[in-house]
Each structure stands twice: as structure tokens, then as C-alpha cells.
Amino acid sequence: MSKYLKAFADYMAASKAAALAEPNPHRQAILLNYNRHAALEFSDMWQQIFTPEMTVAHPKYKVHLGSPELIDFDGEAAVKGFYGALNESVVWLQDEELFVNDHGLSSFSTFGQFVSGKDAIAAGYDGVDDPDATYALMCPLAMFWPYDENAKLIGEEVYQLTPLELVKPDPEDVFTFEERAAVLKPYI
Structure with missing residues (x-):
């Protein structure tokens, strides 16, 4: 498997384990919502995030990722546009430290995106030494x-902490949308 x-x-497993280990019912519900x-x-089923059970009717996102400026996405239509653009390439998170309280959660992780x-x-x-490589x-x-x-969920604030670093992975470490979706099946 790709590293x-x-x-x-x-x-994914760590956030689910954190949810199941959380003794406070409200905080557990927040963590289970986050994992789902x-x-x-x-898994490219992001449209299902916008249900009355998971997300408020008028979510607000602030995102500083891949652009020099903080971008506001105000309302469901704008946030859906964000997800549509985000899912044009294979992205992932890893190495997350997750924190929860009664008002929500915060995390520190590593973001990755294949290009x-x-x-x-x-x-x-x-x-870039090979324009055809990933x-x-x-x-x-x-x-x-x-x-x-x-x-x-009321919204998200997402902050890129350093400039994006370009890394050339070994070919066996590149994975596809389909391989990512297979990993996510147990969590849907």
C-alpha cells in the first residue's frame, strides 16, 4: 500500500477511535460527525455532507489553502463550490492531532494533494524533473x-501554515480516487 x-x-481510523473513546455524548457526536x-x-460523496443532520443550513467556511489570501465561502452554494474544486484531484490528510470541546474541534495535520x-x-x-510524473x-x-x-457543523476555518512543498513520491506511493474510496468504505 502507498505510504x-x-x-x-x-x-481515518484515529478520528473514529477518538470518537468512540470520547465519554461526553455531545463531544462524541461532534467527533462522529467529523469522521463521517x-x-x-x-470519497467524492461530499454532497451528502449537506443534510440537516450533519450541517447547518447556512455554513460559513474560511480557507487559506493553495492561495495567498483567506477565501470566504458564505452559504451552502459557495461551500459546495469549494468542495467541487477540491475534489478535482486526489487530496488527503495525515498525521492529525485532534482536539474537541463542547463548541467544536480543532486539528493539526499534514495536507497532501497529487498534481x-x-x-x-x-x-x-x-x-520538476519529469513533467509526466506525479x-x-x-x-x-x-x-x-x-x-x-x-x-x-457550522463551518470550517482551514489554514495552510507554510507554503505548499513540492515532493516527488515514489510511483508506488501514488494512489487513485478509487483506492482512496476503498479505504473509506467502512466509515460511510
């Missing part, structure tokens, strides 16, 4: 997710 796919599988949210988002060498060159990244863009990420009294 990145294994790290992603570990991320991640499974739906990364082609051609796309990396077009985006201005140095170090590369990974990676950076540390901090996230803050507020939840309401019914453990429904």
Missing part, C-alpha cells in the same frame, strides 16, 4: 470547526 494512503487510512464528514468528503508535473510547472513550482504538494494544516448544540 500516503496508509497515512490517510491511519488518519471526512469519509463523505474524501501532475505539468501542472506543477504551470503553477510555478521548481524542481508530484505531491504538502504542508502543515490547522483547522477549526465550530458545531452547534445539536453537533451539526
Whole structure:
């Protein structure tokens, strides 16, 4: 298995384990919502996040990832546009430290996204020695997710902590949408 796919599988398992180990029912509900949210988002079933059971009617996101500016996504239509764009390439999280309280959760993790060498060159990244190879863009990420009294997601704040770093993975460490979806089946 790809080392990145294994790290992603570990991320999913750890957030589920944290939820099941949480003794506070409200906090457990927040963590279970988060784990299901991640499974739906990364399995390209992200449209199912927008149910009255999981998300408030008017979510608000603030995202600083892959652009120099903080971008606001205000309302369901805008947030859906964010997810649509995010799922145009294989992305994942790994190495997460997860924290929960009565108002929501926060985490520190590593973000990864596969890109082609051609796309990396077009985006201005140095170090591309093969335009036909797959590369990974990676950076540390901090996230803050507020939840309401019914453990429904209010929004997300996502912050890229350093510039995205271009890494050339070994070919066996590149994984596909389908391989990622297979890892997520137990969480949906």
C-alpha cells in the first residue's frame, strides 16, 4: 500500500477511535460527525455532507489553502463550490492531532494533494524533473470547526501554515480516487 494512503487510512481510523473513546455524548457526536464528514468528503460523496443532520443550513467556511489570501465561502452554494474544486484531484490528510470541546474541534495535520508535473510547472513550482510524473504538494494544516448544540457543523476555518512543498513520491506511493474510496468504505 502507498505510504500516503496508509497515512490517510491511519488518519481515518484515529478520528473514529477518538470518537468512540470520547465519554461526553455531545463531544462524541461532534467527533462522529467529523469522521463521517471526512469519509463523505474524501470519497467524492461530499454532497451528502449537506443534510440537516450533519450541517447547518447556512455554513460559513474560511480557507487559506493553495492561495495567498483567506477565501470566504458564505452559504451552502459557495461551500459546495469549494468542495467541487477540491475534489478535482486526489487530496488527503495525515498525521492529525485532534482536539474537541463542547463548541467544536480543532486539528493539526499534514495536507497532501497529487498534481501532475505539468501542472506543477504551470503553477510555478521548481524542481520538476519529469513533467509526466506525479508530484505531491504538502504542508502543515490547522483547522477549526465550530458545531452547534445539536453537533451539526457550522463551518470550517482551514489554514495552510507554510507554503505548499513540492515532493516527488515514489510511483508506488501514488494512489487513485478509487483506492482512496476503498479505504473509506467502512466509515460511510
